[in-house]
Ligand SMILES: [Zn+2]
């Protein structure tokens with residue numbers, strides 16, 4: 001039984017559609033340790049910095065990869081795939097899906113399906129990651145480490161599943177992170193030979209550009225499920241515990257305006273006023289000016305100015 005469970009976990013490292021002839025027994029909400037070994041290993045990989053050291057090049061690569069991948073997650077995995085808040089071409093859709101997959105947060109269908117489920121059940125017992133219902137740790141990491149949320153909820157993303165290239169990426173989501181990691185190592189080795197003055201090499205770029213950048217990116221993303229339902233202001237009396245938090249908005253390129261977002265998820269912007277910094281929105285405006293995306297859905301003024309709640313007022 002244990003052997004079949006480990007075998008299934010190993011197949012799921014490379015093929016998220018791998019199924020068991022009989023789903024292993026056990027608590028579906030417990031951490032599926034064999035399957036999440038890569039998640040743990042990338043955290044441990046950060047310790048490698050003790051041996052690789054630091055260079056300006058490595059930190060710059062880590063920072064750029066953080067920003068680009070956070071943009072792909074917030075603007076595309078979230079605002080485009082989950083909420084269809086703007087439009088783009090099929091080629092750009094796939095390009096940004098690939099970029100989103102490089103954030104190592106599974107494929108676009110899995111991500112969007114669980115997120116749509118979250119909006120439909122937000123902060124009720126059926127919500128897959130509510131901190132008020134299930135605690136901080138579950139909302140931050142527990143929910144996706146458990147077996148019960150591993151499968152893509154395909155019924156919630158039929159509009160996206162029409163595209164075979166997206167289904168392929170969702171099934172083999174591991175491909176993009178592996179290509180990124182190998183490319184970083186190769187680039188670092190090349191730089192070590194071609195520009196030794198930069199003081200970097202393959203292992204150093206792997207640790208900074210992949211491990212450290214990805215771990216920071218992960219936990220920044222996870223704060224929207226955990227902290228942004230606990231800490232911040234509630235401008236709107238939504239049926240959940242979502243909050244507006246400027247610090248989280250800066251960290252996640254705009255996602256911290258989470259109470260705004262739960263009030264009107266269809267909008268392409270989450271900072272509803274000019275002073276609510278939403279870097280993904282500015283970048284989307286730039287992509288729209290270039291003709292890469294179009295039809296950015298605005299926030300209707302009547303919604304923006306409606307249903308105010310007293311500062312700090314909670315759902316209960
Ligand atoms: Zn939420």
Ligand SMILES: [Zn+2]
Nearest residue numbers: 082115261265
């Ligand atoms: Zn959302």
